[in-house]
Amino acid sequence: MATTLRIEAALEGAIARAAASEAPPRLASAMRHAVFPGGARLRPHLCLAVAAACGDEDGALAEGAAIAIELLHCASLVHDDLPCFDDADLRRGQPSVHAAFGQPLAVLAGDALIILAFDVLARAGAVAPARLPLLLTSVTRGVGMPGGIVAGQAWESEPEAPVETYHRAKTGALFVAATTCGAIAAGSNPGPWRALGDALGCAYQVADDLADAASSPEICGKPIGRDAALHRPSLVAELGLDGAFARLQSLVAQAVAAVPDCDGAKGLRDLVQMQATRLAPGHLARSAA
Amino acid sequence: MATTLRIEAALEGAIARAAASEAPPRLASAMRHAVFPGGARLRPHLCLAVAAACGDEDGALAEGAAIAIELLHCASLVHDDLPCFDDADLRRGQPSVHAAFGQPLAVLAGDALIILAFDVLARAGAVAPARLPLLLTSVTRGVGMPGGIVAGQAWESEPEAPVETYHRAKTGALFVAATTCGAIAAGSNPGPWRALGDALGCAYQVADDLADAASSPEICGKPIGRDAALHRPSLVAELGLDGAFARLQSLVAQAVAAVPDCDGAKGLRDLVQMQATRLAPGHLARSAA
Numbered sequence: 252m253a254t255t256l257r258i259e260a261a262l263e264g265a266i267a268r269a270a271a272s273e274a275p276p277r278l279a280s281a282m283r284h285a286v287f288p289g290g291a292r293l294r295p296h297l298c299l300a301v302a303a304a305c306g307d308e309d310g311a312l313a314e315g316a317a318i319a320i321e322l323l324h325c326a327s328l329v330h331d332d333l334p335c336f337d338d339a340d341l342r343r344g345q346p347s348v349h350a351a352f353g354q355p356l357a358v359l360a361g362d363a364l365i366i367l368a369f370d371v372l373a374r375a376g377a378v379a380p381a382r383l384p385l386l387l388t389s390v391t392r393g394v395g396m397p398g399g400i401v402a403g404q405a406w407e408s409e410p411e412a413p414v415e416t417y418h419r420a421k422t423g424a425l426f427v428a429a430t431t432c433g434a435i436a437a438g439s440n441p442g443p444w445r446a447l448g449d450a451l452g453c454a455y456q457v458a459d460d461l462a463d464a465a466s467s468p469e470i471c472g473k474p475i476g477r478d479a480a481l482h483r484p485s486l487v488a489e490l491g492l493d494g495a496f497a498r499l500q501s502l503v504a505q506a507v508a509a510v511p512d513c514d515g516a517k518g519l520r521d522l523v524q525m526q527a528t529r530l531a532p533g534h535l536a537r538s539a540a
Numbered sequence: 541m542a543t544t545l546r547i548e549a550a551l552e553g554a555i556a557r558a559a560a561s562e563a564p565p566r567l568a569s570a571m572r573h574a575v576f577p578g579g580a581r582l583r584p585h586l587c588l589a590v591a592a593a594c595g596d597e598d599g600a601l602a603e604g605a606a607i608a609i610e611l612l613h614c615a616s617l618v619h620d621d622l623p624c625f626d627d628a629d630l631r632r633g634q635p636s637v638h639a640a641f642g643q644p645l646a647v648l649a650g651d652a653l654i655i656l657a658f659d660v661l662a663r664a665g666a667v668a669p670a671r672l673p674l675l676l677t678s679v680t681r682g683v684g685m686p687g688g689i690v691a692g693q694a695w696e697s698e699p700e701a702p703v704e705t706y707h708r709a710k711t712g713a714l715f716v717a718a719t720t721c722g723a724i725a726a727g728s729n730p731g732p733w734r735a736l737g738d739a740l741g742c743a744y745q746v747a748d749d750l751a752d753a754a755s756s757p758e759i760c761g762k763p764i765g766r767d768a769a770l771h772r773p774s775l776v777a778e779l780g781l782d783g784a785f786a787r788l789q790s791l792v793a794q795a796v797a798a799v800p801d802c803d804g805a806k807g808l809r810d811l812v813q814m815q816a817t818r819l820a821p822g823h824l825a826r827s828a829a
């Protein structure tokens with residue numbers, strides 16, 4: 252609970268700074284609309300949990316990385332919802348940014364959130380600048396070209412997309428950024444933390460495919476059935492509902508096993524198990540229990 | 541000439557890294573299309589000239605900042621050209637990115653170029669991480685909210701925009717980033733360099749208004765008459781052609797006077813005078829000569 256409040260407060264601080272007095276007020280509102288109320292804030296929780304497991308309990312650098320990654324995630328949702336991509340009018344149970352503010356401000360809100368993410372990182376990095384270059388490149392790797400979430404979205408504009416590359420870029424890369432940045436902020440070697448992010452990213456992608464195929468807009472807070480409508484690769488289409496659910500369970504086990512040995516490994520393994528179990532649409536999880 | 545080649549080579553290196561083998565090929569092509577062939581590369585030249593005037597002849601950090609700023613400028617052009625903003629099919633004499641690749645890839649190319657800019661900065665910053673936080677926040681200030689180019693573009697979505705705030709954000713802020721980053725990369729105090737960027741940004745904005753009102757698409761390489769068509773604030777509308785041209789000349793003089801005393805001040809003043817004179821549409825400059 253303390254971590255949840257900490258994440259919301261840090262996001263609030265960043266958004267408030269962007270909305271300073273000379274700011275164009277509608278863009279400031281659009282940015283706030285994109286970030287609040289949030290979803291589960293999975294990625295910043297993961298980043299902070301890894302930093303804590305590495306012995307960094309309340310470091311400003313880990314918090315900056317966590318917030319930056321969440322802002323980048325929010326930016327990607329704003330742009331993905333645009334009419335030229337998913338054309339989704341609903342997000343987290345409220346109008347998407349372009350539905351509420353129009354396309355120009357939705358494009359700009361996404362841009363401004365990307366820039367704000369790096370501003371947050373830069374300010375946090377002032378306490379330990381020696382860690383900043385690696386932290387920054389770990390974030391850019393998760394969001395940019397050639398293999399981050401922007402690349403993942405772009406695979407939908409290619410005549411053919413290798414499914415694994417597509418999913419790894421669209422979803423996995425930012426989870427990997429979350430785990431590796433938590434380690435870097437704590438002064439640990441990020442390498443061993445990649446596998447955890449990778450497994451969680453895959454698990455999240457399968458959960459998202461399941462929700463799109465088997466849930467309702469009320470539960471999801473966004474339109475469903477979009478993968479089939481947009482002919483996007485989906486694990487459900489490939490394996491069926493039961494097969495995809497079994498895959499989710501195996502990926503969660505893989506994620507738990509991927510937590511490297513460190514002082515806080517036991518607590519982090521429990522947390523991963525608990526959080527990951529929540530990913531599946533409720534009725535599927537119950538029927539499997 | 542050497543500096544021009546150096547800028548193009550560094551941009552080429554960044555774009556090539558983004559287009560590594562696992563990249564979605566069409567987005568990689570769209571990014572390249574957005575950056576090459578370039579315009580005058582005014583901002584990176586300015587950044588490197590300030591760094592050199594401060595005694596930093598061939599620093600990797602100044603080069604990274606210069607390239608990052610140019611990539612951010614290119615990203616802003618790609619998004620500004622989109623149908624929901626200027627709806628411009630022509631840029632630098634060739635199809636704009638959305639005209640050539642479609643809207644989805646134009647949105648993503650802009651996003652990817654923004655992220656690439658920070659990746660370039662991060663890599664360059666590894667040689668002098670202590671300078672990186674201030675360098676990064678100087679760049680984010682020039683492009684993000686509340687007063688950078690994203691804010692400038694967003695003022696066009698407000699019912700009323702204060703003209704000076706609008707121009708300072710839309711154009712001036714990135715010139716200020718170019719001068720201050722040149723100084724920071726060289727280890728100098730950026731404060732005294734703000735005025736030069738500010739004056740050059742204003743001069744460039746007046747020159748752009750003049751070109752939009754008095755030039756031709758062949759000379760401009762983009763559609764003209766857009767300010768009037770889109771009801772954007774324009775100095776030409778306010779002062780007339782002659783008045784706007786006189787304002788340009790006075791801003792150039794102001795820029796020259798704003799170069800702070802430093803080892804390379806004389807050379808930089810000559811360069812500013814020469815470059816700034818080239819900004820005015822040719823026939824206006826000739827008729828005034």
